[in-house]
Amino acid sequence: MCDDTGKSYPLPSVRRMPMYLQYLKQVRERGRCCVSCTHIAEHLHLNSIQVRKDLAMTGIVGRPKTGYEVEPLIEAVEEFLGWNNTHDAFLVGVGSLGRALLGYEGFHEYGLEIIAGFEKAVDKIGQTIHGKEILDIETLPGLARRMHVQIGILTVPAQAAQEVTDLMVGAGIRAIWNYTPVQLDVPPAVVVEDVRMAASFAVLSLRLTELVKCEKSPVGPSVD
């Protein structure tokens, strides 16, 4: 974080912001102009003190009786996350996951726009997938610089992950959204966020395995 603000936001709070946003949009759709902190907390199964603290990060504070005004709060959350501006991104690795993400419309809600896909495989270069052109990976550095693209989405096979990361960093990409299971090495001026679908499934399958084991054991499941 930088010297002049010294601000640093707690990660779990940041991670909850899209949940608030999604709920606030639901509230707006129902035509309501205000919502209380308690109401948000109940709906999202959170503690209301936590909700108040989280939302205060955006600079908006609720009023004692009416709570939050929905529309300004939505705008404040989007501004806080930087989702009110479009973020152009390049995606590298058009395998089955990359192809999938190229077609995922939900990214628009985050202000994320994938403007092209990149590949090494000659048979994929030149294709158009979900309306997006697939270009030769070798053209990425020039294009990223010319178009000031700051976000790279990494969906290559694990073995290629670091090499492609180095290419992205060299091309001026500042933020890498990493869908590979690889721990990437980047300079301090570049941020990486790992999605780790495998890690998430590891937790799910281990918990399921334990649940089933418990029920089969002579002692039976514990009572919560």
Next chain:
Amino acid sequence: MCDDTGKSYPLPSVRRMPMYLQYLKQVRERGRCCVSCTHIAEHLHLNSIQVRKDLAMTGIVGRPKTGYEVEPLIEAVEEFLGWNNTHDAFLVGVGSLGRALLGYEGFHEYGLEIIAGFEKAVDKIGQTIHGKEILDIETLPGLARRMHVQIGILTVPAQAAQEVTDLMVGAGIRAIWNYTPVQLDVPPAVVVEDVRMAASFAVLSLRLTELVKCEKSPVGPSVD
């Protein structure tokens, strides 16, 4: 966790297991039979004491000079996670993300097999997407029970998330892999794991925004 074992594994350690697995498979491909803890730690930018502790959860302990035997360690990690058995899953919600996940071949590495997709939308029912049949959501309860499917992958729009979850739970689904931004309500005998792509992108975009702000500020970026 159940009475007879009392075991509970630290989540960050569980989440690292797929990373070990992926690296161990790379080592195996290079034809090596053994690998040291230090070597694994260096490659994955982890602390070697942590690596030793994590891998000990599988019941395998490295030897002082040779380290770990690669093949038995791979098997032990897969068994620990339950990835040596196939996990059949149903996916509900064949929008752009659901469609994507139906075609993602990487799931095979986790032993995860999506056997069908389910939809409410009449125009999607009956289609075959990436070799998988799209069925009427109303047939899910009967099929889940008959086929003993325990895993449900949730890729519906946010507004439908809780309703479909209730349907899955009623159908005997024990583990829900939640790709929606909704906090789901489930009974204690059901496990939920959230992927939260939006939360991950929130962290990435906020960090990027801060990085850029810092550099534009008169003070300039801080030195790490």
